[in-house]
Amino acid sequence: MSFELVVLGAASATPTSNSYTTSQLLKMREHYFLIDCGEGTQKQLRRSKTKFSRINNIFISHLHGDHFFGLVGLLSSFHLLGRTTPLTIYGPPKLKEIVLTQFRAAGTYTSYPISFKITQHKVPQVILETDAYTVVSFPLKHRIATTGFKFEEKLMKRGLNKARADELGIPVCDYHGIKNGKDWKSEEGTVISNKEITYDPPPPLSYAFASDTVYVPQTAQYVAGVNLLYHESTFCEDRVDRAKQTMHSTAKEAARVAKEANVQYLLLGHYSARYKNLNQFEIEAKEIFENSMRARELYAYKVSHHGIERKCLTEQAHEE
Ligand SMILES: [Zn+2]
Numbered sequence: 122m123s124f125e126l127v128v129l130g131a132a133s134a135t136p137t138s139n140s141y142t143t144s145q146l147l148k149m150r151e152h153y154f155l156i157d158c159g160e161g162t163q164k165q166l167r168r169s170k171t172k173f174s175r176i177n178n179i180f181i182s183h184l185h186g187d188h189f190f191g192l193v194g195l196l197s198s199f200h201l202l203g204r205t206t207p208l209t210i211y212g213p214p215k216l217k218e219i220v221l222t223q224f225r226a227a228g229t230y231t232s233y234p235i236s237f238k239i240t241q242h243k244v245p246q247v248i249l250e251t252d253a254y255t256v257v258s259f260p261l262k263h264r265i266a267t268t269g270f271k272f273e274e275k276l277m278k279r280g281l282n283k284a285r286a287d288e289l290g291i292p293v294c295d296y297h298g299i300k301n302g303k304d305w306k307s308e309e310g311t312v313i314s315n316k317e318i319t320y321d322p323p324p325p326l327s328y329a330f331a332s333d334t335v336y337v338p339q340t341a342q343y344v345a346g347v348n349l350l351y352h353e354s355t356f357c358e359d360r361v362d363r364a365k366q367t368m369h370s371t372a373k374e375a376a377r378v379a380k381e382a383n384v385q386y387l388l389l390g391h392y393s394a395r396y397k398n399l400n401q402f403e404i405e406a407k408e409i410f411e412n413s414m415r416a417r418e419l420y421a422y423k424v425s426h427h428g429i430e431r432k433c434l435t436e437q438a439h440e441e
């Protein structure tokens with residue numbers, strides 16, 4: 122099994138002629154999660170050929186404009202496209218007021234219901250849970266209330282070993298019970314243990330998004346062992362002081378979190394516009410954590426138990 126992360130924007134502060142501010146689309150267990158929504162996110166969603174209607178949950182880490190100025194525009198487009206499916210937005214307390222004020226001022230409404238779920242930045246919190254996955258928000262340390270998000274798949278049911286079931290002459294009507302963990306009993310009374318006729322499910326995968334933050338040792342605890350960690354890295358080593366002043370991290374600090382959390386892969390992003398050569402972020406992070414890579418906009422990162430694959434989604438985005 123696998124999940125895919127599409128990086129829509131990886132710049133900090135302001136969009137430029139060739140970069141967008143923070144936004145990512147996570148595709149996990151058939152669900153699409155939009156994480157942060159910087160200005161121009163809907164344009165990037167279009168360029169990545171994402172169907173808007175697949176997005177039912179949006180997660181906003183904090184209320185700095187580079188993380189949510191694209192939200193009202195996207196919500197308006199959903200309305201203009203005739204959306205009727207409910208949408209849930211997870212974010213800081215003031216987000217609802219901001220969004221609704223804009224809609225009220227324009228005398229507009231949405232064709233679909235929006236629920237706002239408030240995140241709180243003091244302790245980790247389960248904010249969404251289904252049979253397939255859990256989403257947890259966790260505290261970060263930034264100039265204003267900020268959370269990260271961890272998306273964890275749940276362990277799936279055991280898979281039926283069809284060949285073995287055929288060999289034993291198990292009728293199809295008994296498959297359901299076996300998939301739900303039952304042993305099988307033949308008409309003669311022989312009991313076949315569930316383990317013998319099923320496969321182990323694949324271990325669940327996980328992704329963590331650590332938005333704007335200074336280095337704090339607790340982050341490693343919240344994201345411990347994830348398969349992929351995105352951690353902001355606004356600056357390189359030449360601007361350590363600037364990172365502290367603005368409550369951001371350097372590439373090396375992001376790598377330190379990845380190492381301490383023992384994650385599988387680290388993705389860097391939220392680059393300051395002062396840097397022209399973004400490879401420097403990767404070079405510095407790798408000195409501490411080898412499996413580091415820098416996020417590229419309109420690239421999809423597919424993570425499975427076999428590793429990570431990177432794919433460019435558009436011709437224009439191709440850059441090496
Ligand atoms: Zn930011």
Ligand SMILES: [Zn+2]
Nearest residue numbers: 183185263333
């Ligand atoms: Zn910020």
